[in-house]
Each structure stands twice: as structure tokens, then as C-alpha cells.
Amino acid sequence: MKKIFTERKLKTSTKRSKNREFVIITYLFVGAFIMMMGYFAYFQIFRSEDFINSPYNTRQNTFAEHVVRGEIRSSDGKTLAQTIVEEDGSETRYYPYGSMFAHAVGYDCNGKSGIESFGNFSLLRSHAFFLEQVFHGIQDKKNQGDNVVTTLDYRLQETAYNALGGNRGAVVALEPSTGKIFAMVSKPDFDPNTIGAEWDNIISNTDSENSILVNRVTQGLYPPGSTFKILTTLEYLREHPDYQDYSYECTGNIAMENTEIHCYANAVHGAENLETSFAKSCNTSYANIGLGLNKKKFADLCNDMLFHTDLPISYPSNQSSFVLKESSNTDQVTQMAIGQGETLVTPLHMALITSAIANDGILMRPYVIDHTENYKGIPVKNYKSSTYGSLLTKEEAQKLQGFMSKVVSEGTGSKLSGQSYQAAGKTGSAEFSNNKEESHAWFTGYASTEEKGSIVVTVIVENGGAGSTAAVPIAKQVFDTYFSR
Amino acid sequence: MLHLITELSKYTMIILFALYTYQCFSALKRSVDKEEQAEKYRSQVVYMYLFHLNAYAVLYLSMDKNLEVLKFYLMQVAFFAVVQVCYSIFYRRVSRLVVNNMCMLMCIGFVMLTRLSYDHAMKQFQIAVVSMALTMLIPFFISRFKYLKSLTWLYALAGITMLGVVAVLGAVSHGAKLSFTVAGIAVQPSEFIKIIFVFFVASMFYESTEFIQVVKATVIAGLHVIILVLSKDLGAGLIFFIAYMVMLYVATRKLYYFFGGLFCGAVASVIAYYLFNHVRVRVVAWQDPLAVFEREGNQVANSLFAIGTGGWFGMGLNQGMPNKIPEVKQDFIFSAVAEELGGIFAICLILVCVSCFLMFLNIAMQMKDSFYKLVALGLGTIYGFQILLSVGGDIKFIPSTGVTLPLVSYGGSSLLSTLIIFAIIQGLYLLRERTETEQAPERKKKKKTGSKSSSSKKKSSVRKGGAASHEENIHGTKIEDFD
Numbered sequence: 001m002k003k004i005f006t007e008r009k010l011k012t013s014t015k016r017s018k019n020r021e022f023v024i025i026t027y028l029f030v031g032a033f034i035m036m037m038g039y040f041a042y043f044q045i046f047r048s049e050d051f052i053n054s055p056y057n058t059r060q061n062t063f064a065e066h067v068v069r070g071e072i073r074s075s076d077g078k079t080l081a082q083t084i085v086e087e088d089g090s091e092t093r094y095y096p097y098g099s100m101f102a103h104a105v106g107y108d109c110n111g112k113s114g115i116e117s118f119g120n121f122s123l124l125r126s127h128a129f130f131l132e133q134v135f136h137g138i139q140d141k142k143n144q145g146d147n148v149v150t151t152l153d154y155r156l157q158e159t160a161y162n163a164l165g166g167n168r169g170a171v172v173a174l175e176p177s178t179g180k181i182f183a184m185v186s187k188p189d190f191d192p193n194t195i196g197a198e199w200d201n202i203i204s205n206t207d208s209e210n211s212i213l214v215n216r217v218t219q220g221l222y223p224p225g226s227t228f229k230i231l232t233t234l235e236y237l238r239e240h241p242d243y244q245d246y247s248y249e250c251t252g253n254i255a256m257e258n259t260e261i262h263c264y265a266n267a268v269h270g271a272e273n274l275e276t277s278f279a280k281s282c283n284t285s286y287a288n289i290g291l292g293l294n295k296k297k298f299a300d301l302c303n304d305m306l307f308h309t310d311l312p313i314s315y316p317s318n319q320s321s322f323v324l325k326e327s328s329n330t331d332q333v334t335q336m337a338i339g340q341g342e343t344l345v346t347p348l349h350m351a352l353i354t355s356a357i358a359n360d361g362i363l364m365r366p367y368v369i370d371h372t373e374n375y376k377g378i379p380v381k382n383y384k385s386s387t388y389g390s391l392l393t394k395e396e397a398q399k400l401q402g403f404m405s406k407v408v409s410e411g412t413g414s415k416l417s418g419q420s421y422q423a424a425g426k427t428g429s430a431e432f433s434n435n436k437e438e439s440h441a442w443f444t445g446y447a448s449t450e451e452k453g454s455i456v457v458t459v460i461v462e463n464g465g466a467g468s469t470a471a472v473p474i475a476k477q478v479f480d481t482y483f484s485r
Numbered sequence: 486m487l488h489l490i491t492e493l494s495k496y497t498m499i500i501l502f503a504l505y506t507y508q509c510f511s512a513l514k515r516s517v518d519k520e521e522q523a524e525k526y527r528s529q530v531v532y533m534y535l536f537h538l539n540a541y542a543v544l545y546l547s548m549d550k551n552l553e554v555l556k557f558y559l560m561q562v563a564f565f566a567v568v569q570v571c572y573s574i575f576y577r578r579v580s581r582l583v584v585n586n587m588c589m590l591m592c593i594g595f596v597m598l599t600r601l602s603y604d605h606a607m608k609q610f611q612i613a614v615v616s617m618a619l620t621m622l623i624p625f626f627i628s629r630f631k632y633l634k635s636l637t638w639l640y641a642l643a644g645i646t647m648l649g650v651v652a653v654l655g656a657v658s659h660g661a662k663l664s665f666t667v668a669g670i671a672v673q674p675s676e677f678i679k680i681i682f683v684f685f686v687a688s689m690f691y692e693s694t695e696f697i698q699v700v701k702a703t704v705i706a707g708l709h710v711i712i713l714v715l716s717k718d719l720g721a722g723l724i725f726f727i728a729y730m731v732m733l734y735v736a737t738r739k740l741y742y743f744f745g746g747l748f749c750g751a752v753a754s755v756i757a758y759y760l761f762n763h764v765r766v767r768v769v770a771w772q773d774p775l776a777v778f779e780r781e782g783n784q785v786a787n788s789l790f791a792i793g794t795g796g797w798f799g800m801g802l803n804q805g806m807p808n809k810i811p812e813v814k815q816d817f818i819f820s821a822v823a824e825e826l827g828g829i830f831a832i833c834l835i836l837v838c839v840s841c842f843l844m845f846l847n848i849a850m851q852m853k854d855s856f857y858k859l860v861a862l863g864l865g866t867i868y869g870f871q872i873l874l875s876v877g878g879d880i881k882f883i884p885s886t887g888v889t890l891p892l893v894s895y896g897g898s899s900l901l902s903t904l905i906i907f908a909i910i911q912g913l914y915l916l917r918e919r920t921e922t923e924q925a926p927e928r929k930k931k932k933k934t935g936s937k938s939s940s941s942k943k944k945s946s947v948r949k950g951g952a953a954s955h956e957e958n959i960h961g962t963k964i965e966d967f968d
Binding site for chain 2: 019020021022023025026029030032033035036037039040041043044047048049050051052054056057058059060062066121133134137138140
């Protein structure tokens, strides 16, 4: 009996395990198939838009055979781009506000740019009422494409556009708590209504200063000047918990190995602490601060702050850059600390840093398409605001908020004081050539009220002189418009 | 009007194919009895014909109402009908699911190829008719001829000679020496040698799995792979390698062979990356196709444009631009399917291929004779791995290796060799049926004399081995084997 039992046990165990390897192989393959199908679904859901909207993808243009391109609208209901269909069926793309929204909305002729480019897929899809589509299908008529409703605010765009006037430069305004872009102005600009006729002229003009197709908000690379002191200050705060004890006697200049650093307009600031150095934008004090910083940590901080990184934005953008190595000499370090030297930033990048500070350290991903809807106004897809990440801690952000408030109350941003809103920010006057008399005027800051929340505005006026006189007033007009409602 | 029909057909075709796919798996359930299963398989045939009709209606309307397309459609209907009827008359015991899947995959292939290039579709159809006629005999031979397992060295000799000849004489195409031309037809021998290779490895390990035998087998297998790599057919080399590793592991049951082999494979891949420019090109294209769009990334990026723009529901037949993808008829047919018939349809297509793979492995587990077990396993591995390489490359899951999607892609050698594989599998289903009918009476005798304690166990196996068992038991046991 015992013998039979063991024999049986043996048999069953060999039978059980006979196909064990086959089962393992089957599972391995089925697992691989499931992963592959999972990747396919992942691609369709999360990655496909990058490819659909790629300028290399000519497929979406075939949609135009069956769909009339939809409208692009501002958040306050203004039509920014529309397609007009003539009696004979010919179509023209019309931009009611001409060059005011040139870079933000883009063009649709000889390629595409701006929202016309990355919103193309939505504009050429129709979610018109099902039966209407059937009806059109029978008659072989085109369906009306979906409208793209942007976060752009007509009044703010108009204000910024007029305020910048005939200057070259850029203005960007966004909401720090959501990342919604309210205004995006870049000059010099072009009229998207006539760009087709002028195309040859535009591209044959290779003068880099005037390159009108460049969206200076996302692609313009400028020395940040004193606006960069925000990051120098942050690094100092991190390295020196006793930052309140900092003191410096400004004599108007400080000698380095080969160069001398002057305060702007040869001012002499006298005795300062960190806060007044920041508020008065004292170059010599910041050169002094820069010398004491840990180069490795400072470089890491800048990299965490989106330098050498693609900005999270649908528009084509350039990476901001700086050079700081262990081997950098004191000239390079001090130039870096005051935002000169080899450091280059885009205006949007400065706006995002400011946005993170205003939002207690959290950067919201900037976006410009709020939602799409069919031509009758029924929503199709909503784009929600999303967090990009935490760039600095809440405590650090609040300290910097205090510093930036002081700029307005006591320093270079005083034109913004005494308003119905609380403003804060940092000015800059960035030298861009050997001529010390010439500088780009910068302002980056935010303003808020209890009921309307806050708005970030970043302004650069090329060769505008001092930030406090050329850039701050533009920001003020945008703030005034925003809070006047 | 045409646009409307195309738009609506997108959804009807997805529904029909989804229903078809559902039946592939619902028929595997244990609770499904034989009649229900037969009913499900019949419904699959109906879905296939409806899909086929729907697709060709759209093609006819969108291709300027060309009467040639209608004629072509009717020829295909006749072809599928003949295949179905032949199998149900001559080979009643084969797996209906495998027959259905074979027809369905070819059907999708014809639809897509007609849309991509009518002339190529016609050529593919002609090859399909001839191949089907030839392979119709294979199940019969496989189930009768017992000496297949003793031709070991003949397989090795044939395989290596043919590969060697191609490597030396073959025409250079796409940086890889893959084919030679016989009477105007380009033949790609590696497609057929992979089958012979499986027979070689199976007969080697059938003889013995001693160490010395493993060494011999590995040397010959390595020779195959090296010739393929030298003739730059890396996709095929990879398929041979994986097939060998899987068969080696299953035959010897030694995991360290498997992992050791995979490790060597990984090292070899790294060496290949540095050694061959065309391997690097594929990897670069895989990493970021848009960054190198003008050069290496063009093919993969175009494939992803197609898949992405198609979305879940597709652009509709004849509404996309699949011809923008280089090699779309061969290696990138899956992207064309995803673009025009939709992502859901494409997922179903993968699932139908998975269902074929499961049926291959299922018969491997069902067979008693280890030679046939290994043959089914080897062929199943080749088929399954080819699906992974082809689809995975198209969707950028893995770097593209330039492998066709069996039965769907254009290509005579690929089609014929896949039909041979399917026919061999059907032969094994027949063989299993025959041996079980032969063994069943013997077992009954045994049961009478056997000890009582083991009778209950035996009873179940007798029921399983019974002549009437057929498919119900295939699936029943399959699930049992999975625990």
C-alpha cells in the first residue's frame, strides 16, 4: 500500500511538472504581449499629441478636405482667428486684430506657428451635432471645425501690446496659481493676414535683431541682468541661515582680477543689508555675495530652476543657459551673480521663476489652450491646469516674496507702490554689448489682491535703458488693467 | 456621401472585428461545451465575411468604383470559402480557431494591401492561393510520417548550406543580404530555414539532452545565427536565437542555460551596436525619432504620425496617408492598420495574434511525444516573437528590426512560410487526435487491472483521452496545465 502511494505521488508530480516550462514560456510571452499593448495604449493616450502636432506630420491637413478650420478665441469671447468661406467655397483665414496676437495665435500659411500649429488637430476636427454631420455628409458639404478657446485675455493683451509701443521686446502675463497665460506680446511683429504676400521678404531678411517671426517670449535669449539676483539671493539664503546679519558698505564699485564692477548709473549705496542690497539692486554688494557662494551648489540650484532645460510649454522655446564651473575665476563668478557674463534667459523663463515664488514655491505648467468646443459652443475637451513641480520651499518663496515687496516699497520698483493691489518684483538693466550706456530694461514681478488673486508679469524692453523707468511702467499698465475690473 | 459611409464604416468594422476577437477568447472558457464552441467558431466566420464585405464596399466606393476591386473581392470570398470547406471536409479534427484566425489575418492583409497598392494586393493574393494549395497537404504528411524526427543532420546541412549560399550570392537589399531570385520571384530563404531549424533543434533534443548533445546543438545553432548576422539579417538572427534559447530551456529544464544564453545575447547585442552602423541607426531612431526626422528617424516617426493621427477609431479606409511610411506594405503594415482602421482595431489584431500563439503553445502542451512538443514550441516561439518584433518596432516599443507581420504583411516568402507553420500546427492537432484514439482502448484495459487507489485519477485522463474529446478538452486541459 505504501509502495503504491509513493508511486502515485511520483507520477502525479511528474505529470504536474511535465509542462511547467511550457507554461512559463507562455506566461513570459503573454506578459510581453500585454506590455506591448499597454505601451500602445500609453502612446495613444499620453504621447500621441506630440506626434500629431509635429510640424513634420502632414496628415492632419487631409482633415481640411472635410472640415472648415475652427476659430481661435480669447477667454473673454473675442475671435482672434477665423476662416471665412466665400460663395465659391474658397477659404481665407482672417485675424481681426492683425499683429496684436501675431506670435501668440500664430499664422497658418507657409507652415504654421503658435496656436495655429499646436492647436491644429483640434481646429480641424469637427464635433458638430451628429445628425448635422450626417446631413452634410449626404450633401458632400464640409463640417464646421471645433473652436479653440484660449486663456489669452483680450484686454491684457491689448494693454501690453500698446504699452510696449514701438519698442522691440516682450511681455508675458500669467496666473501663478494655474499657469494660464493671459498675454503674450513679442515685438517686432507681423500681420498674419498678409504674411503670405510678404513671406519671401520676411525670410530673406536675415537681420537677427529684426527677425519678426521669432517669439521673443519663449525664444528670445537675453542677459537677465539684475533680475537674476533673485536666484543669487536664494542661493545665499540656502547657504546662510543667518542671512539677516549680512552687511556691506557700497562704495559704487568693486575691483575684481581683471574687471571692475559698478553699480548701475554709478550710484553709491552706502551701508546695506541683504534686503536693501536686493531692493536697490546693488551690483557691488551682489558681486561680494557671489564670491562667497559654493559654485557647485549654485550651479545645481540654477539647473533645478529650469536652466539648460526645455521649458514646459507648447510653443517652440530656447533653453536658458549659464556657465559656472569649479574652475570659473572671480570675474566669471561675480558676473554670474549679477546676471551678466555668459548667462542668457528667455522672458518666459523669468516669468516661470517669478510664478513659482508667487505661488509659494510650486510651479504650475503654463498653458494657453483652455478648452475646445464645437462651433455651437458645446465643450469638447477641457485642459486642466497641472503642477510642474516644486522649485523652492514655501519658506524660501515667502522670504523672496518679502524681498521682492521691498523692491516696490523702497527700491527700484517704487512706481508700483501705493496701488489698489500689492505688487512685488525685481527690475533689471542688462548690458548686452561693450557699450556700457546701453542696456535692456527688465521687470519681472507679480501683483495681487484678496479677491482677484495674483498675476505675474515679465517685461523686457530691448535697449530700453533702466528697468525701473522703461519696464516697470509697462508692467504697471498690465496690472492696472487686470485689477481694474 | 462617400465620406459619411467611410466614417460610419470605421465603427462597424471595429465592432465586427471586436466581436470576432471576443469569440477567440470566449471559446477558450472551460464552461463552454463542444456545440457552443462550434457555434462560436461559426459566428467568427460570419463576422469575418461581414468585415470583409464592409471593407471592400468602402474600398470600391473610394477607389473610383473600380470594377476590378469588386472582382477581386469576389475572388477572395471564393478563396476563403474553399479554404474553410476544404478544412471541414478533409481535416475535421483540426483547430477551427487556427483556421479562422489564419483566414481573418489574411483577410485584413488583403484589405490593407488593396488600399495601399492594388497590384501588390493582387500579387499577394495569387501567392496566397498557390501557397494554400501547397500547404493543404502538410497536415496530412505531418500526422502520418514518423521519420521526421530522425532527419536531424539533414536539417542542419540544408539550413546552413542555404543560408551560406544566400550570404555569399544573395542580392543586397536594404543593407542586408536576404534574398535571391528564382524565376523572377525573390525568395527569402531565412523565412523557410527557421522552420527547418526548429525541426533540427527538436530532433537533437529528442535524441538526448546530455551535455555533449547540447554542445553540438549550440554549435550548429550558433552557426545559423552567425551567418545571419554576417549577412546583416539581424531580425532573423534574433528570431533564431530566441527560438533556440526557448527550446533549449524547455528541453533541458535548466534555467541557467536560459539566463546564460540571454546574457550572451545581451553582450552580443551591445557588440553589434558598436560594430554595425545599421544597428546604431535603428537604436538612434528608436530613442527620439523626431530629433533625427530627416534621416534615421523618418520611418519610425512617420509610423507614429500614422498611429497617433489615427487615434482609437482610425481615419477611415483610404482616408489616411499610410503610403508616407517607407516599407509600409512589409514591415509597417501594422501602422497602416492602426491609422486607417483605428487603435481599437489594432489592439484586436494583436489579440488575434496572441490567440494564435496560445493555440500553438496549447498543442505543444497537449502532445505526448517530446519531438512534436518541441516542434510546436519552437514554431510558436518564432511566430510569437515575430509579432513582438514587428508590432513592437512599429509602435516604438522596441527598436525597429524590419520584421514582417505574419499573414498580414506583403511578401511571398513570409506568407508561404507562415502558412507552412500554421499547417504544421494543424498537422499536430490531427496527430494528437490520432494517437489519442489509438491509445484510448489500451488505457481502458489498464484501468481494469490497475489498483483501486489510482482509479479516480485514471478515469479523468481516460475521459480526456477519449476519441470524442476534441477541442473542448484541448482547452480544458490547457487551463489545467496553467496551474
